[in-house]
Structures are given as structure tokens and as C-alpha cells.
Amino acid sequence: MWAAALAVAVLLALPAVLSGYAVTIFILIFFYAFLAQAWNVVGGYAGQLSAGHAAFVGVGGYTAALLFERGVTPWIGMFAGGALAAVLGAIIGYLGFRFGLRGFYFVLLTVAFAEICRILASNVEAVGGAVGLYITFTGNPRQFQFQDQRAYYYIALALMLLATGVTALIERRRFGIYLTAIREDETACEALGVDVLKYKLLAMIVSSFLAGLGGTFYAFQNFSLQPGAVFGIPLSVEIVIRPIIGGAGTLLGPILGSFILTPLGEVSRSYFGQSGLHGAHLIVYGVLLVAVVLFLPQGAYPYLRKLLSRRNIA
Amino acid sequence: MTEPATSSNRPPTFRREQALLLEVHNLSKRFGGLQAVKDLTFTVGEGEIVALIGPNGAGKTTAFALISGFLAPDSGTVRFAGRDLRGLKPHEINALGLARTFQIMRPFPRLTVVRNVMIATLGRHRDTREAERRARAVLDEIGLGAKAELPAGVLTLAERKRLELARALGTEPRLLLLDEVMSGLTDAETERIVELVRALNRRGIAILLIEHVMRAVMSLAQRIVVLNYGERIAEGRPEAVANDPRVIEAYLGDEEVTRAPA
Numbered sequence: 341m342w343a344a345a346l347a348v349a350v351l352l353a354l355p356a357v358l359s360g361y362a363v364t365i366f367i368l369i370f371f372y373a374f375l376a377q378a379w380n381v382v383g384g385y386a387g388q389l390s391a392g393h394a395a396f397v398g399v400g401g402y403t404a405a406l407l408f409e410r411g412v413t414p415w416i417g418m419f420a421g422g423a424l425a426a427v428l429g430a431i432i433g434y435l436g437f438r439f440g441l442r443g444f445y446f447v448l449l450t451v452a453f454a455e456i457c458r459i460l461a462s463n464v465e466a467v468g469g470a471v472g473l474y475i476t477f478t479g480n481p482r483q484f485q486f487q488d489q490r491a492y493y494y495i496a497l498a499l500m501l502l503a504t505g506v507t508a509l510i511e512r513r514r515f516g517i518y519l520t521a522i523r524e525d526e527t528a529c530e531a532l533g534v535d536v537l538k539y540k541l542l543a544m545i546v547s548s549f550l551a552g553l554g555g556t557f558y559a560f561q562n563f564s565l566q567p568g569a570v571f572g573i574p575l576s577v578e579i580v581i582r583p584i585i586g587g588a589g590t591l592l593g594p595i596l597g598s599f600i601l602t603p604l605g606e607v608s609r610s611y612f613g614q615s616g617l618h619g620a621h622l623i624v625y626g627v628l629l630v631a632v633v634l635f636l637p638q639g640a641y642p643y644l645r646k647l648l649s650r651r652n653i654a
Numbered sequence: 655m656t657e658p659a660t661s662s663n664r665p666p667t668f669r670r671e672q673a674l675l676l677e678v679h680n681l682s683k684r685f686g687g688l689q690a691v692k693d694l695t696f697t698v699g700e701g702e703i704v705a706l707i708g709p710n711g712a713g714k715t716t717a718f719a720l721i722s723g724f725l726a727p728d729s730g731t732v733r734f735a736g737r738d739l740r741g742l743k744p745h746e747i748n749a750l751g752l753a754r755t756f757q758i759m760r761p762f763p764r765l766t767v768v769r770n771v772m773i774a775t776l777g778r779h780r781d782t783r784e785a786e787r788r789a790r791a792v793l794d795e796i797g798l799g800a801k802a803e804l805p806a807g808v809l810t811l812a813e814r815k816r817l818e819l820a821r822a823l824g825t826e827p828r829l830l831l832l833d834e835v836m837s838g839l840t841d842a843e844t845e846r847i848v849e850l851v852r853a854l855n856r857r858g859i860a861i862l863l864i865e866h867v868m869r870a871v872m873s874l875a876q877r878i879v880v881l882n883y884g885e886r887i888a889e890g891r892p893e894a895v896a897n898d899p900r901v902i903e904a905y906l907g908d909e910e911v912t913r914a915p916a
Binding site: 513517520521525530 | 722743744745748749753754756760761762763764765769770772773774777782785821822824
């Protein structure tokens with residue numbers, strides 16, 4: 341508890357000493373940790389491997405951007421986007437869970453869903469088509485726009501803490517305890533009186549709502565939305581890989597995963613990118629993923645915790 | 655116990671002196687060309703111990719799946735405490751007070767033993783602390799209290815059987831369906847489970863058990879239902895059933911079968 345409070349205090353104070361570039365890296369760390377934590381609810385705790393979470397980010401971002409064009413502030417559009425993402429999450433979840441799609445089949449369903457979203461967004465001119473949406477910069481905080489990158493830093497940090505707080509609450513309640521059992525054996529859960537369909541759906545709704553909130557942040561930090569970027573498989577991979585590396589189904593796993601992967605991704609992206617090797621950061625991800633699967637199958641966080649507790653005993 | 659209003663489709667074995675908890679009537683289930691359960695009818699009274707026996711493949715486990723809602727019957731009805739279970743999902747049937755164990759045990763291997771039982775107790779106790787207290791009480795009763803903090807995956811076979819029982823018990827059932835909770839155990843372990851089942855029954859929990867360990871069946875069951883090829887071929891008190899020629903034939907095969915060329 342004290343460690344958590346201390347960490348938050350440090351993160352709050354950090355922008356005072358960080359360079360502009362470091363601030364943008366931290367924004368990405370927090371933002372991806374937030375999305376990873378959102379995924380963690382359904383993918384980590386409940387064990388339902390959604391590989392299409394980018395779609396919820398995209399739906400949330402597009403909703404807020406389109407509402408903004410019609411004069412609605414993104415501070416409201418954000419929740420409208422989250423709500424729409426949650427509705428879609430509920431529909432996809434219902435389709436998948438009601439008809440018993442597990443493992444790879446659920447992965448395929450979620451990928452297909454995100455791809456359909458991407459193709460729709462690319463071809464419907466009313467939402468910008470293949471060009472996407474561009475947001476005029478006003479610099480007005482009431483319109484979720486800031487001159488100072490440090491504002492985005494604090495918003496991204498708040499989002500990460502929000503998702504982690506929600507996950508911590510879920511983890512302690514009946515809901516969260518049920519999810520960890522659903523991940524292990526759904527049939528046994530049913531025999532013990534657990535309404536598996538209901539709890540998996542709830543997890544999906546919470547998760548897609550949070551991811552949908554993130555869409556607004558994405559849109560109003562980049563001032564643009566491209567179908568390929570927000571609905572595409574690469575973003576879904578970015579979301580999934582952090583909790584897997586850090587420890588899926590643990591509270592701090594997604595955050596640790598983001599602290600490891602985001603700087604690594606950024607550094608390798610700019611390093612290899614300069615020499616014309618675009619996408620080389622994916623090779624780094626791949627190598628790391630293989631290493632984690634081989635040596636730390638539970639992820640980095642459970643391993644770290646074991647190390648620390650062993651040292652405390654000694 | 656008040657009797658259900660629809661008394662016209664009563665199973666023929668209905669005995670008026672005992673309130674009925676479970677009424678299985680003309681239950682049938684076919685898998686492709688295999689008639690797994692055929693016109694099965696039997697009852698379990700309030701507080702009774704009934705054993706369901708029969709050779710391998712006789713349809714006992716299928717009958718359990720049909721009663722607990724994991725399979726939908728092709729025809730026939732299951733009533734529990736006067737209520738038709740048709741269309742209810744397994745978790746809804748469990749909430750009514752009918753709990754089952756699995757022949758192939760299904761612990762949550764990465765959860766601790768106490769968490770395993772909490773999944774059961776949380777159904778009736780939403781508060782996690784109360785659910786944990788109840789789970790520990792059940793574990794103490796079952797004799798797994800000392801293992802509460804271990805992940806269930808490391809338990810021995812005998813311990814996993816007891817965990818399966820503890821979890822079913824954690825849902826606070828009125829009727830417990832036990833699917834071979836004694837097979838594969840040593841005599842001493844079996845004896846302990848028999849004592850445990852008897853103690854649960856004394857507390858008013860009715861028991862329906864599938865069991866191959868005949869010594870346990872003979873000492874526990876007040877009534878035995880014998881299945882063969884999905885059909886009930888005998889029913890009655892243990893001694894009567896054990897001496898029934900049809901039962902002996904079902905287990906040992908009839909003359910034609912034993913004479914058939916290899």
C-alpha cells in the first residue's frame with residue numbers, strides 16, 4: 341500500500357524533471373498500460389483471449405471525434421464512446437460465449453470483428469473513409485486539447501490508475517474471484533452455481549468500456565484517427581502483449597509489461613526506423629515474447645514478486 | 655414437504671410415506687446410434703441414500719448429466735423438490751440445492767484449495783469474508799483444513815476426491831450427486847469417505863451415488879437402482895438387489911455372451 345502511494349507520488353512529480361521526449365514516452369507507457377489493464381479484465385482474469393481490442397479503442401475514438409464535429413465536447417464524447425464500445429463488447433461477447441466459442445475460436449471471432457470495423461470505417465465516407473478523421477487543433481482544455489504535453493501525461497496517468505483501481509476492486513469481489521475460476525474450468529464453475537455466461541459478459545463489458553474511453557485520448561492526443569491505426573491488428577497486438585509479458589490476470593502485470601515494452605518499442609522503432617527497417621520493433625517484441633513464454637510463462641510480475649518475497653524471508 | 659400439484663405423471667415407484675426430493679420419470683437420451691439412457695424412472699426421497707450401479711457404459715454418468723442440467727434429455731422429466739428442471743441451466747439447478755461431483759475431478763488447479771471451495775460458497779454468501787469462513791469450515795469437516803493454502807493442482811488423488819466433495823458441499827445442497835468419489839482410493843481412504851457421506855446424510859442431505867466399490871454401496875445405500883444398457887433392470891434394498899439374477903447376469907454376462915467365439 342505504501343509502495344503504491346509512493347510510486348504514484350513519484351509519477352506525479354516526475355514531469356517537473358523530465359525532458360519533452362521522456363514525457364511523450366511516459367504518456368505512451370501509461371496509455372498502453374491503461375489499455376492493457378482494460379484487456380486484462382476479460383483476457384487475463386477471465387481468460388477470454390480477445391485479440392480485437394483495438395476495435396473498442398477505434399469505436400470510442402471515432403464516436404468522440406464525430407460528436408466533437410457536431411459540437412459535443414470530448415469530455416462527454418469520451419463516455420459516449422465508452423458506452424458504444426461496451427454495447428459492441430456485449431454483442432461480441434454474447435455471440436462468442438453463448439455459442440461456446442473458446443480458445444482460438446474466440447480469438448478468431450474478435451479479430452474478425454476488429455477487421456470488419458476497420459473495413460467499414462475505411463469505406464464509409466461519412467466517418468472519413470480511408471483518410472480517416474482529422475481534428476482541428478484549438479488548444480482548448482474544454483475540448484480535451486492541451487498546449488502542454490504534461491496535461492496528456494497526467495490524463496494518461498489518471499486513466500491507468502482508473503483502470504487499475506477498477507481492476508483492484510473487481511479482484512477483491514465475488515465477481516473477480518469467479519473470473520479466476522472461469523479461466524480455469526467453466527464446466528466446474530457451472531456445477532458450483534456460477535452463471536458463467538453472465539460473468540464473462542460483465543467482464544467483456546467492463547473491459548470494452550474502458551478501452552472505449554481510451555479511444556478519445558488517442559484521438560485528441562494525435563489529432564487524427566486512421567482506420568488502419570485504431571482498428572488494426574498491430575494496435576490489438578500492442579494491447580495484448582503487455583499483460584502477457586508482464587503477467588496476465590495480475591493487477592500490476594499490465595503496468596510492468598508496459599514499462600518494459602513501451603520504451604523498448606519506441607527505442608527500437610526510432611533506431612531501426614532511421615536505418616529504414618520499419619517494423620523492426622515487432623522483431624524485438626517477438627523475441628521477448630518467446631523468451632517470456634519459455635522462461636516466465638506466468639509473466640514477469642509473478643516472477644518478480646516471488647524473487648522479492650524470497651529476499652524478504654532470507 | 656408439500657407435494658407438487660401435478661400428480662398425474664407420477665413415477666410408478668412413488669412411495670407415499672416419504673417426501674420425494676428427486677423424481678426422474680421416463681428419462682431418455684440417445685447419442686447417435688447409442689441409447690445411453692432409456693426410459694429411466696426412479697426417485698430419491700428426502701434424506702435418503704440411493705446408489706446408482708451398473709456395468710461400465712450402463713449410462714450412470716449420462717443420467718447424472720441429465721439430472722444436473724449438463725445434458726438435455728430427448729424425453730422424460732426430472733423434478734427436484736417438486737419443480738420441473740426442464741430448460742434450467744446447471745448453475746440454476748445448483749442454486750435450487752442439487753449439487754454434483756465429477757467422476758473426472760475438475761479442481762481449479764492454480765487456485766488455492768480454499769479458493770476452490772469459495773467458488774462454491776460465494777453462491778449463497780456474496781460477502782467474500784463470510785464465503786471464506788464457510789469454505790474453511792467445510793474444509794475442516796472434510797479433513798482438508800491443513801491444505802487450505804496450497805494450489806489445488808498439487809493435491810493427491812485422494813485429496814482431490816475430497817476437494818471435489820468439499821466444493822459440492824460448499825453450495826449447501828439438499829441433494830448431493832456423487833460420481834465415483836471412492837474409486838481408486840485405498841480401503842482406509844474409502845472408509846473415511848463412507849463415514850463422511852454418512853455424517854452428511856445424518857445432517858439431512860440426501861445422497862445419490864454412482865459407485866463401483868460395492869462394499870461402500872452395500873453399507874451406505876438404503877436403496878439401489880441398477881442400470882444396464884441405459885435401462886433400469888432392478889431396484890430395491892441392497893441385499894435383494896445383490897441376489898437378483900438379472901443383476902448378476904448384467905455384471906457377469908449371460909451364457910450366450912460367455913460362449914460367443916473369440
